[in-house]
Amino acid sequence: MKTIFTQQITKVKQLADLISQDISMGRYKTDTALPSINQLSHDYKVSRDTVFKAFIDLKERGIIDSTPGKGYYVVNRQKNILFLLDEYSPFKDTLYNSFVRRLSTQYKVDLWFHQYNESLFNALLRDSIGRYNKYVVMNFDNEKFSPYLYKIDASRLLLLDFGRFDKREYSYICQDFGEAFYGAMSQLSDRLQRYHRLILFLPKESKHPKETCEYFKKFCMDNRLDYTVIETMDEQEVHAGEVYIAIRQVDVVEIVKRSRAAGLTCGEDFGLIAYNDTPAYEVIDKGITAMSIDWKEMGTMTADFILTGKSVQVYLPTKIHLRGSL
Numbered sequence: 001m002k003t004i005f006t007q008q009i010t011k012v013k014q015l016a017d018l019i020s021q022d023i024s025m026g027r028y029k030t031d032t033a034l035p036s037i038n039q040l041s042h043d044y045k046v047s048r049d050t051v052f053k054a055f056i057d058l059k060e061r062g063i064i065d066s067t068p069g070k071g072y073y074v075v076n077r078q079k080n081i082l083f084l085l086d087e088y089s090p091f092k093d094t095l096y097n098s099f100v101r102r103l104s105t106q107y108k109v110d111l112w113f114h115q116y117n118e119s120l121f122n123a124l125l126r127d128s129i130g131r132y133n134k135y136v137v138m139n140f141d142n143e144k145f146s147p148y149l150y151k152i153d154a155s156r157l158l159l160l161d162f163g164r165f166d167k168r169e170y171s172y173i174c175q176d177f178g179e180a181f182y183g184a185m186s187q188l189s190d191r192l193q194r195y196h197r198l199i200l201f202l203p204k205e206s207k208h209p210k211e212t213c214e215y216f217k218k219f220c221m222d223n224r225l226d227y228t229v230i231e232t233m234d235e236q237e238v239h240a241g242e243v244y245i246a247i248r249q250v251d252v253v254e255i256v257k258r259s260r261a262a263g264l265t266c267g268e269d270f271g272l273i274a275y276n277d278t279p280a281y282e283v284i285d286k287g288i289t290a291m292s293i294d295w296k297e298m299g300t301m302t303a304d305f306i307l308t309g310k311s312v313q314v315y316l317p318t319k320i321h322l323r324g325s326l
Helices: 011-024 037-044 048-061 090-102 118-128 147-151 179-187 211-222 249-261 295-308
Strands: 064-067 071-074 080-085 108-113 134-138 157-160 171-175 197-201 227-230 242-246 271-275 289-292 313-316 319-321
Touching (some): 011 048, 080 090, 118 147, 179 211, 211 227
Parallel strands (some): 157 171, 197 227, 242 271
Antiparallel strands (some): 289 319
16 A cells, blocks of 8 residues: 655644545445555555554544454444534524434434634545535635545535535535525516615625626626615615625624614614524614525435435525515
8 A cells, every 4th residue: 555644744644534535435334344454564564553543543533443353444434524614603503503403312412613714624534524414514715626525435425505506416405695596586576676776895804705706797688777886894784775685694784783883674674684693683773684595394305315425416595585674
């Protein structure tokens, strides 16, 4: 077995990762013995001490164990799930709760957030390979595919909310940030014609896919509506006769606060549309109109992937929840 070890990471860590990856890909089965230290030393062209220390690393990760007379063996992890999301938000709470409620108590779910940090994302994936039976992952970028994902058996990995780039044979449950956004706006065409301008808040630092901005512009031009895209709310005032579309919940709250300071009534003097529905939008003022996929449905479908092992490749529809703000 020809293996090239680099100088950037210790041989022990690299060997442990290689064995972990082999376990993840099914080369070494659950509850079966691993090759002996002498055999692995010969296969990987490393010292016995390096193999022994790699085994210690894998034991500390919970990937393997050892007993007298049995040697080192792969630990049973059939009911352990990695649930890696981008960042916390109320609708992610809906997703997660729907997911765990559908699973039985026999499943152990490890929930992590990578906060759109590529280094953290890759580190979490790298350290998780071989430790879980199934992986549910939201990406750190809507347009890039981490090479660490290729190291996970496709039958064990479910991608959530990834962009429209090629996801090959991997299972996914996603939302469409372009055409579906346009379609949702079209459902509101009659109401939007009552306003003289549409304003989309899409902060520069937001990780929300920029294709939403392009389809927003296309919708406004197709319907001959005046529009503006704003990247910061620092100096923005709320005016009568305008419709505001806010991607982030913090911006929805800020628009409501500024409208009250200006003496304007939401749903009467101006319009407001939120992206991604949350329970809070049902009770703010007379209710905030929202366009959103069904996050509860995403959680249920994710659990079904875990329970059945059946491949799934679907884009969930974006729906309108019409309330008093429009």
